[in-house]
Amino acid sequence: MGGETESPMKGILGIGGIFFKCDDTEKKQQWYVEKMGLSADQDGFIVFPWVRPGPPSKDLMTVWSPFPRDTEYFKKSTASYMINYIVGDLDFVLADLREKGVEVDEETESGEFGRFGWAYDLEGVRFELWEPPKQKA
Secondary structure (H helix, E strand, O other), X not given: OOOOOOOOOOOEEEEEEEEEEEOXXXXXXXXXXXXHOOOEOOOOOEEEEEEEOOOOOEEEEEEEEEEXXXXXXXXXXXXXXXXXXXXXXXXXXXXXXXXXXXXXXXXXXXXXXXXXXXXXXXXXXXXXXXXXXXXXX
């Protein structure tokens, strides 16, 4: 991923989300809205939009989201958090991680929000990789 001949647009572009477990997701989110001045979108997510300088520039976002303590979304990881990394090319990053001996989930997901894959760090903490949908020119 860091080689000089590699396109920097293929690898990690930024933080796409910070997800964490808590006892009461609604109360946790409301506290941050009331006390910290954050605001939730129509789907209940707190979103921080930003633009990655180009060329080409790209509209991206970082999502802040509480999850129920018993969520299965973090899978086998026992950590109370999961970081989502924005990537330019999910297939490239997953292949690169596998080549480097990183444990990578075999499943990926595709949908209206883009493509997602998952892997685990050296302590078994699950992280998510997100390739946003291609922007229309």
